[in-house]
Structure formats: C-alpha cells, structure tokens
Amino acid sequence: MQPGLSVIVHGPDPQGRLGELLDSLSAQPFAESEVIVAAVGDWARQQAERRAAEDSRMVVLPLPEGTSDGVARAAGAARATGRWLHFVHAKDGLPAGALRIVADRTTELGDSADVLVVDHVRSTWQNSGAPGGDGRFLARVGRRAVPLADSPQLLRMTPVLGNRVMRADFWRSPDVHADIAGEDVLDDEAYTALAVLLHAGAIASVDQVAYEIRDLREQSLPPVAPAQRYAVIDRYERLHRLLDGRDGRDAPDGPKSVLYDVMVRDLLRTFARGGMPEPVAREFFRRASRAAVRRRPSHHQRPAGLDGIRHSLLEEDAYTKYRAFQAANQKRREVRSVVAAGRRQVGAKLRDHRYRRALSEPVDAELAVFSAYWDRGVACNPAAIAAKLTELAPHIHPVWVVSRHKAALLPPGTDHIVAGTRRYWDVMARAKYLVNNVNFPNSVVKRPDAIHLQTHHGTPLKRMGLDQLDFPAASKGLDFEALLARIDKWDYSVSANSHSTRMWERAYPSRYTPLDYGYPRNDVFYSATAADVRAIRDRLGIAPGRRAVLYAPTHRDYEAGWTPRLDLASLADRLGEDTVLLVRGHYFYGGAASPLAGLRRSGRVIDVSSYDPVEDLSLAADALVTDYSSIMFDYANLNRPIVIYADDWETYAKTRGVYFDLTAEAPGHVARTQEELAAVFESEAWRDEASLKSLTAFRRRFCEFDDGRAAERVVRRVFLGESEESLPPVVPVDERTPAPAPSEATA
Template identity: 40%
Template sequence: MSVIVPVHKVQGYIRQCLDSILDPDLPNLEVIAVDDRSPDGCGEILDEFAERDSRVRVRHLEENVGLGHARNVGLDMATGDYVWFFDSDDYATEGAVRAIIDRLEETRPDVLLFDYARAYWNGRVKRSVINHLFREPPAPDVFTLEERPSVLEMMMTAWNKAIRREFLLEQDLRFSGGYYEDLNVTYPILMAAERLSLLDRVCYIYRQRRRGAITRTTGAKHFDAFAQYDRVFDFMDRLGSKADPFRPLMFDRTIWHLLVIIERGDRVHDADNERFFAEMSKTYAKYEPEGHEPPDPEDKPFLADKHRMIKANDYRGFQRVRAQEAKHKARRKGHKITRAGRRGVRLSKDLAKERPYYRMQRRLPIDENLAVFAAYWFRGYACNPAAIYEKVRELAPHIRPVWVVKPGGRKTMPEGVDYVVFGSADYYRTLARAKYFVNNVNFPDEYVKRPGQVHMMTQHGTPLKKMGLDQMDYPVGANDMDFKALITRSDRWDYLLSSNPLSTEAWERGFPCDYEMLEIGYPRNDRLVNAIGDEEQRTALRAEFGVPAGATAILYAPTHRDYQRRYSPMFDIGRVMDQLGDDHVLLLRAHYYYKIANLAADMGWPEGRVIDVSRHPSVEDLAIASDALLTDYSSIMFDYANLGKPIVIYANDWETYKLTRGVNFDLTATPPGVVATTEDELVEAFVSRAAWSDAAAKDLANFKARFCPWDDGHAAERAVRRMFLGEKVPNPPQ
C-alpha cells in the first residue's frame, strides 16, 4: 500500500501523522510525502523521516500547488497495489494500517471504506455519526454500490478510503484544486467500482483544529463546490445507464452538502449568500432527476420547504424557512436557554465583584509608551522578559517599562528598575493603562485585555516535556489543569517567542491561538552567547560563589517531577561528591517550585563542596561560572548548550518521566553529551572525563545545531524591533 501525504504548514502535527502510519512491522508499505512548498519546517522534518526509514519517499515541490494537485503528484509516484490519501494534520489509530492491509488482502476490493473519529482541540474524540452504516444492514465482504447505495452517505473525503491504484488510474480521475477537491474522485469511484468492501473500525482520526482549517474559512472559494459537483454528474453521464440508480441519492447528497455550506455561517460571506443560493437553484434545476421525490413534509418539514424554495429560486422564502426553523429549535431548547440565562446572571455577579478601581482605570486612555514586564508569576526580575527589558531601554528609550512583582520579590529587583507590587492600586492602574505586556507565563485571569493592548509571550524554556493542550494525554503532568481557561488566557497573545524549530512545533500544537510566531531565539541566551571567552567575567562569578581556584564546578539543575510531592534528590549527592574528590564542586540549583532555605546545609553535605545557589537570581551567572552542567530533563540544557561546555544527563527515571509528563523527543537517543542512568555511571562521567571526550563533544555539537540555531546574541533586539518599534525582522534569523 502507498500512503500519499501532501504536506503544507503542519509542522506541529506531521510527526504524529507519520509515526501513526509507519508501523515498524509492515515492510510492504510506502509513504509518499509531498512537500507542497511548505513555508515552515515541514520539509526538514520529512527529510529526517526519510533518512531513518527507507519506506518514506519525499518530493519537494518548487511551488505551492494545493492539496488536490499535491495528491496527484503522489499518485504518479506511487507503486503500491492500493493508495491511501492521508491528510498531514491527522493520524491513524493504533494498528489501523495493519488492519486495513489485512482487509485488503482478504477482500481485494476496488475501494475499501473504513470509519473515522473526530478529535477536537479540547480532548474530546467522537466517532462518526454515520458509523451505523457499516453494520446496518450487515454487509457482505464484497458488494457493489447498487447493492448497498447507503455507501454514498458516508463521508465524501479521500482519507477514509483505500483505493486500488490501477482501478483509479483506469477511471482517468484526478484531484482538482479548490476547497472540495475530494468530491470529483470519491463519489465517482464508488459508482464505478465492481468490488466495494467495508471495515467497521475507526482507522482514522480527523483532527478538528481550533484554527487553520480551510473549509471553515469564510470566502468565495466555497463556490468551488458547484464545479466539483458538475464534474461528478459529468462522470455519471459518462457511465450512462449504470449510474441511473444512483442519481436520486447523489442529487439529495449534493443539495444536502450545499445547504451545509450556506447554513454553517463560517463559510460563505453574508454578502454572498444570495448569489450562492442562486447557484444552488441552478444546480437543482440542472441535475434534479426525473420523478425525484423531495423530502417528506411530514417527516422533515423544514428540509422539504428548503427544497421547495431552492427549486423556485426563492431566496426570501428560504430565509423565512430558516428563521422559522431557528424559532422552532429555540422553543425546543427553551429549558436550556433558561439555564444559560441563569449562568449569565451568575457571571454578572462575578463581574460585579471586579475591583471597581481596575474597571474605572480601563475606561481611561491607554498610555502608548507604558509597558508591563513580569516573569514566573511575579517572582521577580528574570528570564526572557529581563533580557527584552534591557534592550527596550537601549533601543526604545521612549517606552517606560514597569515590572510587576509580589511583595517578597521587591528585594530582588535591580537598582533603578521601576516596579509595582502585585495587587496594589498601582498594579491595577498599570495593568489597565499599559500598551505593551511582556511575560514568560500568563497574566492572571482577572487581567482584561483591552483593544489596542499588545501582549508578547516569551515562554521560559524549550519544551522537552509536553506543554499546553499536549498535556491532556498526561493527567499526572496536567494536574487537573483547566485547558479551556488556559486557551482563553493564551488567546491574549499577539506574539509568541520560539527558541528553535522544536519549540515552534510544540507551541503550534499546544497553543492553537491566533498569534504571530517569532522564531528569533531566546533573549535570555544573548548573555550566554556574548559571554563566550570572557574569562574576566567567569573568574569574578566563580569567586562570588566561592568556587575554589582550579576546581571543576558542576552546575546541578534538576527539573520538577510531577509525580513527586516534594523535592527529593535523584541520587545521593553526598556520596557522589565524596567519590568525585576535593577538586569538584557542585553548584546546586533546585527547581523554583521548591521553597528550600539551604538544602546543602540541611542535608549535611560536604561544606564548601556543595554550594546551594537555588536563590541566586540569575541562572545565566551560574552557567557562565560553571565548567559543566548536570541535569535531567530541565530546559536549561538547551540554553547551556550555547556555551559549548560539557553536559551530563542523569536519566535514572526516564521511562517514568515519559509516562507521567510526556516528551516531545527521545532525549536519550539524541543527548547533548553523556547519559547516565545510575550513580556509578554518573560518577564515571566526571572521574573518567568522559563528559569532555570527543564523542560527547560531537553529541553536544549536533544538539546545539538542532536546538540553538537562532541563538546568536541578538534575540532580544529582534523582539524589541518587532513589538515596540513595529519593524519586520528575519523570522527565523538567516
């Protein structure tokens, strides 16, 4: 079987798509991926798959031709007995490819139809509403459309069918351009087939993306449906009398689909509705079969009236019927409206509790030169926002930046940095009046984004772990997260920073909102890149931390474990430091989730050999001062790689972490250096100097090339020029 996958602007989904198809136990499979001049990282991802799996063939098109024509390119390349046209943002269910191939071998049909489910962005998965057609009445293994005409009522897409390739070529059918490129292929093959077969199994997951679906894009391109149905009826004319039994049902399906397009409200512009309706009337007059029986007025009164109005080309009458139908539905759902009304009352009460001062301030003009900065839930001055803040003061001196901090964070604020305390009147006034907002996490739910305010989300690390909506499959890591509320907060973003291609893929999946992705590198890493070779700075920082001259300083920065209630070191730090010897020092940086006064002293670890730097405000200082990094799954590894210094990964609970938190790639297969899974291996990595070996250096270079391609010391400048100065910046950097 040849699986044909046209690819365009789906870099967040294409890996799952291909992984779901490429069953490792199916050698008689080829995947033909057609890169339809995708402007994102899809082409590189496809090449990556082709390099490691000989069953994948990639064709890069020189210009964008659209889904239908890209399928034709793949069909011309295909060599399989059967072809399966697969959309690149969807995925197959586990075992589906094998089940389809097994059914094809059993029945040898011209067309095999199988079922699908819709997967919604909120995690809900729902099987097709017509799944009963696979069972009622029971179908023989092989049949014709005349024997089972209800097959025409199944989804008219290409992706729920495996088609015998020679049969398809014999019909001289090609996919066309436009939004409804499937129709002139999928209906005709059912009519022409001598052998049809069904597989009563959900094989395909049709992703209902929150944004980006072209068929839910309002515009004139939906008029394309008329040309596609013209092609279907032309094919029926060529079939002659063989098609006669299908004409009534095909006609009803056509009108049904055109009604869906005009009535959904998100496809045809209101100004074009009357013109679309007129084209429907022409189609009705042109293709209504002789003796056609319209819908039964007793059974479906509104549908019967709509047919009558379409046939008469009475648009005003059609509007009246729709209005009557809407009133009828509203009356039937009256009890639901009452409950919704009560919810509205409760919402109004909630709004009444809103701080009057904040509400009053939002009525005043926005200060075009005021900017709000925050990091880590108002913990203090840090991370990407701090780097952008410093560049704002340099490049946009007309902007007045103000930080938001919690009361406990005031003492950590650098001298000369203006700030307001979270919850104060100054805070609410600043929140209400500022033009710009920069944060590495979301602002609280009480923040109301006013028209004209601009928000930049910087994030605070490259996502090795699953983030956003991707966490829905990992309830331990999600920890009862309200994903609807998360997406509502994320809808505020105007700009979202990405530090590397992996981040772009993860953010597009995890936060499917309407922002501009800035693939510009991480501003906080500018300092690391610019500090390379600065021995004076490094020496001063080591003295500040108490690192003895000549000692190897290891920065130990582990991540948070969602399956742990409190911080617990993953190895015996005292024992490991004893084995490393007096010439090694551990700079211990506990995750900020843990409130620990002085972990080193509390645990009785060697004095002066384990230095607790958890409260130091700048992790960049620690990275510059150290000689090597020891971490597990923390995003610090991606930043630290810029320095070119050794990295050791301690992955003793990798399988547990994968299952509970979810990961975006296999760190143990493509590490930034040595990977240790036991204490003995961890000690050996440093004692034997394996962390400094040529092999480790090669792994680090590959890791840096993959995950630090845009960190060149100018990321903060690009962020400021784009957001505060309104300039276009290279995206990603050249």
C-alpha cells in the first residue's frame, strides 16, 4: 500500500546529530509512513543502517562522501513512494509527535493543497527549543487551504524546506521540477523553500511545532565564498522572475510586495552580518542596490524609522553613507549601553538606599509576603497557607510577589507587588512573614524579627541542594555558597514525611526548625467532595463514566526542552475510546510551544500543561502515570492507582542523582516501554492486588503527615505562635478518608 507520507532525511552526520534524529523518528511509530535516509558518507550510512535494522519503515540510500544537500534531497525524493514528502536535514530534529501531526494533516488535506506549512522551534549550541517566530503567520491562515495571493505573509516564514511538506505529485510536476532542479539553485534551500510557495496552487497550514531547526555554530562551518554572497541577490532576481511569470499583478500587499520586503531585509542582513572583505562588500552593496531599485513595486512604502533609512540608502547605492550610518548606530548603542549601565548603578544605589531606610523601620507584625515558583503567582503550598491564614488570622494581610507578566493572571482582588519595584522593596523590608516554596533573592535581607517560612514544592526523589555537588548536570553551575546563605535565612521548613525531613537536613544544613506537618497543598485531597470532583471533571471536559489518566512527567536535566516521551496518540488508541489522557508538561517549560495541540481534537487527549492548580487534575484522574515527578507522592494521598513509566531510569539516576531506587520501591507497576505501559492498562494490572499493595506501602512512607490539616498546623504554629503540643495531631494514614474517586463521585 502506498504510504501517505515519506520523510526524507538527507545529508551527512553533522556533529553527531543524525543518530538523534533517527532515534526520534523510531520513537514515533506510524505505520502509514516511510523514512528514506539519503545518507551522505560512510558514517551517516552506518548510523542509518543500524537504525533501519530495527525499524522496517526506514530505507537507507547510501550516497558518496561530499554529495551536496540538493543532490541528496533529490535522490531521496526520487526513491520516495509516499503521497506527501517531508524533507528533514540530518542536522535538524523532529519533536515528539511531529510525525503524527504532519501525517494526520496531510491525510485530511488529500489533494486539496500542494504545500503544507508547519511551525518550528530553533536550537543552537547555547539554547534549545526557542520559538521560531512563524506562528503568527500560520495563525492567520487557520485550517483553510488558500492561494498565496490570499496569504502572502507566508513568504515571510523561515525559508527552509523542513517547515514545508509537499504533495509528491506537485513536487514532481514539470514546472516545479524544472525550476528547482537546475544546477544553479539545486543547493539553494532558501530558494526552493520560497519557490514552492510561489508555484503552489493552494497552501495549507498547521499551527503546531513539527520541526526543529538546529543551527550549527558559525565558526564550525566553512567560510563563505564571495560567490555565495552574490548568489543571495541572484536568488531573489530569479524568484521575482518566477512571480512575474505566474502573476504580474502589483497589489500593495500582494506576494510581489511581500517578496520585495523579504528580499531587501535578507540583503541588508547579509551585508550587515556577512563580515565581507571591503571589495566584496562594495560589490555586494552595488548589486543589491540595483536589485532593490529594479524590483521595487510601484505601490511599495518604505518602513518607518531606522529600517526606512537603511532601505533608502540601499536604493541610492550610498555605500559610504551606509557605512557611516552603521558606525553611528554602533556608537549610539555603545553610548546607550554605558548610560543604561550607569542608570542601573544609580538605580541600584537608590534602591539600596530606600531599602536600607525601610529596613530601619519597625517590622509590620500584620504583613505577610507570599511567593511561589519564582514569582509565578498564587500556587502550591504558599497558596494553601495564605487561604488558611485568611480564615484563622484575618488580621494578617497577605501580599503576593509576582513577575510583571504574570500580574494580570492573579485572582481578582489579590494584593501584589512586582519584583524590583519601589513598593516591592518597601514591603519586603517591613513584612514580618516571608513565605516561599523556593528561595527569595540573595538581595532580600533577613531581619532578626522577621520569619522566613520555606514550604518546598515536592518530596525529593532526585538529589537536592548540596547533594547536587557530585552531579554537575543537575547543578549547572549553582553557586553553593550563595545557596547556603539563602538557607540560613530560613526559620521553618515544612515537610510532608520523615524522608523529606532527613533529606532537607542533609541537602540544606542550617539552623531552621523542621515542621513535620504535611504539605498544605495536599489538604484538598481530604476536604474535596464528590461534587467537587464532578465539577473539576466537567471543567476539564471529561464526560461522565470515562476513565481519566493523568500523565505528568518531570524535567530532565540532561535535556534542554520538554517533549512527551510517549507517542500519546498511539497510547490513547490502545487505552480505548472510554479513556481520556490528561497530559501535563513540567512547569519549567510553561512558555514553550506545546507539541500536543493537534491531539486535542480527538477529545481523548487533553493538554493540561497550563492548568492550575495541579491538585484539581489529581482529583479528576482515576489513575496517574508519571516517571520521576514528585506529583506521585502527592497523588498517593488519594489512594488511587499510580503507574511509573521509567524508560530512562538508569540515565536519570546517573545524571540527576536520586535518593532511592524508585523501580524497587514504586507505588505501583513499573513500565519500561510504551508497550509495557499500554499492557498494564489493557490487562487491568494498573489496579490489581499487587498494585494496591505497593501503593499502601508507599502511602505509609511518603504521605506520613498529610492528613488534611497541614495548613492549619502551619498557620497556628508560625503565624499565631501556638505551641507544638496544642496543634491538631496527625491522623494515621490507615485512618484517613481521602476524596472520593471519580467512579465514586457519580451523581
């Protein structure tokens, strides 16, 4: 049967990237696809053949060392049999789920479009997974297949073939093939990427990340020859001729105008960043000026500001003036930088003066500052304590520290301060109580009569604090002396179990008092009613009677970005129509583009990565699937099944460091592969007697102090000054009644 999609991986193995790419493809099982590896050179061939031996979808096409990208691309396309072609350079990547996203969309399109454009992320040696910036163009197109004349802004998308998927018949059509197969453009990927949009009768989009551009460090690449600089100008001359031949209209906002903008911007960027020798730079500028004048549409308006000046000087062929303009701008930036640095120094001195003055004023015994997750907002243990404080000690006024971009998301009426502002330093200086689930900045002074309460935000499986000294992948340059200085400000440290208390004392050695009271955020697991559970599931869109499985993986210190480690669509298919997967990414990646958006349409996979509070998700779920996230310790309070997906346990334990062997002391069944995970649910083992036995032992160990009254104990002890003996005693684990499970909460 003809495959729906051919993924054509082409090129050598640059800096060892090919193996990662092929492994990611193998981890994305999809039967109606094929992978053609146009492997350039022996090393790339060996890498490909080793993976192809384990993946029947892979076909290896060996090519001689030195084969160019264009030739390798063409060879792969000639071998491909799929209805759609997706070109992937060997240095680049495909995020988890990308294959499914592309395959589903191309199947849906059929022959109604010639090109499918997708969003991408960009990675360098310094950072990984940065948004590519093309999402705004894709969002305007929506789900329609449109001619380029209706969405000319698509020409502004990053010109690589990886974010364009072509219908095979369109790619091989005489007009397209004749245009992109010539020796003068065969290796010009940017030309090809733009040309296919100009040729296309209809263009569709998918507003999801389905490609990763991995930029190699410039200093690791061969130097650029003058001819390659001039070829950039020739590229746009040819594209304009192609556009003239297809559609000569000169609309103000049409493809010709947009292509002109793209050309001028690219030429100016190449000139500014090219580092060309003086003779080459002069010649490049002269040729670029002629192209800018010759190809300028009659209705075109120059941009305002500095960009407009650059355009004007280019069209005038004013090379000397342009160089002077560049020098002036550079000088202006240098002066601005010096002034800004001076202002920062003055501002810091002024802030320090105001802060010191505020520190000399009496402490306000009725003022409490709360923060969570580095000023993310009202959340976690601090939020539960603040709520109980309002109930038991309403005379104490809570103020939340929040970052500027999170302030609008606070609950209505929340008094807050933005870090770094004048009021922030005043409140921080005067508040008697400072509550955080991480640490306050080093600059916050610990007053003798102020109380710092550290609530933490999880039970430690992974190594923390000073225990990270032997794990550089985890500590990542952490200043341990500064960490100890922050720890020395703690007066109290909240703990959910004896394990945590011991680990905190080892990882954070100081004179604080441990509070073995339980985690306040977990109180809701004992106070929530059946009506609460039903209401949460209704908000999430979980139909009555459906099984909800919460999948909540944790951060990997050896990975730069978060992507699901499971093929979620396949897992959802295995679990059946009556199961809903709630998928939550780690909060470290809250700002990253989610690769899960395309799966929402099925209604059986719901991306809850941005949903707060996480406790609601636990209450809504019939079972939890996690790897090494501390959510397992909290969820165990509900006495509901937990399945551990430990596909990389050895790697995680070695790179991050752990306090115990989770695979030997798990709260339920442990799966090492997706097949094993699916089998756990298909066989009903997820809730069998062995699973219950493991969960019971786990709860007794790690839910030791969580009984629903943790926040009350904290408020009475810390804020009201009550004695330890007067606090509500902890109810033994076996005597507690957690919130009803969804199956028990039916109306």
